[in-house]
Amino acid sequence: MTETLLEIDNLGVDYETARGDLKALRDISFDVKKGEIVGIVGESGCGKSTLISSILKLTAPNTRFRNGEVRFKGQDLLQNNERQMRSLRGSDISIIFQDPMQTHNPVLSIGAQMVDIQHRSKAAKADKRATAAKMLAAVGIPDPEARLDQFPHEFSGGMRQRIAIAMALMSEPDLLIADEPTTALDATLEVQIIERLHELQREMHCAVLFISHHLGVIAELCDRVVVMYAGAVVESGDVRAIFHDPKHPYTRRLIDCDPGHIKERARVLPTIPGEVPDLANLPTGCIFRDRCEQAGPRCAAVPPLAGIADGHNAACWLNHKGGVS
Amino acid sequence: MSLLSVKGLKTNYGPVNVLAGIDFEVAAGETYALVGESGSGKTTVIRAIAGLAPAQEGSVLFDGQEIRGLPERALRPLRKDIAMMFQDPVGSLSPRLTIGSLITEPYRIQGMRDRDLDAEAKRLLEMVNLPAHFASRYPYQLSGGQARRVGVARALALEPKLILADEPTAGLDVSVQGELLNLLNDLRERLGLAMVIITHNLNVVRHVADRMGIMYLGRLVEEGTTEEIFHKSRHPYTRCLLSANPEPDPDARLERIALKGEPPSLIRRPKGCEFRERCPMAQEICTQTPQWDIQKGHGIRCLAPLS
């Protein structure tokens, strides 16, 4: 059995707002093993970024941790103080934010920032600069020496994303957390990044927690997939099981909506009718019930996230004896 | 006549030649997609059209009027007809304003004081499928996809004739993305809206664009109808790009055509065909400079095009 690196156990997180508490994450549980690549997919606003900012304790001021633990190498990160977290971030755990501007300081040159993050190294400044230039070249940025003196706004959107990736990989972390790191990359670069992450997995046993809406990238990159809906995990399993034999109606609809399956031009693209529930005013019963075509009387009760096959879990009554009736 | 006509557009940042002469036209009601390598100048093209990036040479005709190099004062009335959706959704929203004031800001800028702004905010939020109570939130309280939808609502506020959209669906889940594309398709049909859309999502392009231009190193290397490009592309770069697109199937085995080497310098552009060093099909003739060759609306810049 491979060693578990990250364990998220019953995590519950709220945002306090003028309209009341937003239950942004509820009973989130899953693991990431050493050297494993786990994808997180789910609708926009379902709590993916909240989850990773909670893991790293980089949350907005109105965040309240309600319950649960986040264990990294067996130690509960939620009990750590800011100093302990800071020493983890950027060494054992690296992060690529959804918004690259969260990574880059707008008033410092890219070169200065890439030298700064090597503060743990004893190398001379000139060597650190050379390392930085090499990293830029490795992610396909031309004229790397000259570009070190430029500021973030002088790079294209995809270049900023690639620089964020390069910076996150510099420390050779045990765990890389990446929030939609390839949205501004063309398909050839996207494939190069997938290959680079596979290489790190093979050679360094680096584990990756990878958020993306691009199901093609998830299918090609990940070993396992966690599917979230409205702040909860509704399904998790091996990447093949999720794509070929999904057991939750939301997962099935999500995959059906991917225009990657539709090769001829469609006038109207498929969508999931209905609206996501209000997190400040949660409905009773199954969280997907309002939008689910298969809902039945039993769905008025919350279905547990239950095992279906080895490592494959889903929260839907359809997988239980007796079904939804 | 085209609604938008771009000719010989060139942009330099210091010694760096970012756009080396861009030509394309967009008709009223048409959707034109710009796709291509990250860093090839797509964002610069639409920023230059909107007067937000420099363009030292060339011409941008909107509705027959030259708009390149107009001062901000002269551009302001045009901002009603030309709307922008920015690549960076959160960064482009001012952090101090509520979502309600952000999406109705275009009315205030245009001095349209007779509008009921609360009602407009509600209408616009509904259009992009966000609940009305989001009007009182601040940008940092939104998810990435929600911020993207606010950008869309803001761009649609004044019912523009032309939308310049930079990655409008990046960061949206496939269902919301479908909703947004259906909405844009619908506006195009009802209002004759024209769009220039930049996207890396090849699955999206197929369904929204009428025509598309493929960019490499600050130039268009191929242009044609979306059908032509997906089924009969002739430029090796286009083939590489299309072949790379990951499929939503873990067992898919893709026959990818890999690019060679590294992206070339923009300070010293390569001689001959600028794609030559990275082209898997390069031949001896490619040391010469390819010219833009257009036949039956399908344009290509290549000395050894594929059949």
Ligand SMILES: Nc1ncnc2c1ncn2[C@@H]1O[C@H](COP(=O)(O)OP(=O)(O)OP(=O)(O)O)[C@@H](O)[C@H]1O
């Ligand atoms: N600081 C905050 N205060 C109040 N609500 C917030 C705050 N930050 C996020 N939210 C809300 O919490 C929910 C989860 O947001 P989150 O950013 O985690 O979503 P996400 O899954 O990352 O979405 P996306 O795919 O669009 O990036 C959303 O409904 C969002 O509007």
Ligand SMILES: Nc1ncnc2c1ncn2[C@@H]1O[C@H](COP(=O)(O)OP(=O)(O)OP(=O)(O)O)[C@@H](O)[C@H]1O
């Ligand atoms: N303000 C600026 N100053 C200097 N160089 C710039 C500036 N803006 C853009 N550039 C450079 O121009 C080139 C093209 O950038 P642009 O943002 O147009 O690319 P893009 O095709 O949109 O790429 P992406 O797909 O990554 O967003 C890049 O080399 C970029 O670094």
Ligand code: SF4
């Ligand atoms: S539990 Fe019922 S409502 Fe929920 S997903 Fe399953 S069938 Fe649909």
Ligand SMILES: [Mg+2]
């Ligand atoms: Mg997010």
Ligand SMILES: [Mg+2]
């Ligand atoms: Mg761009």
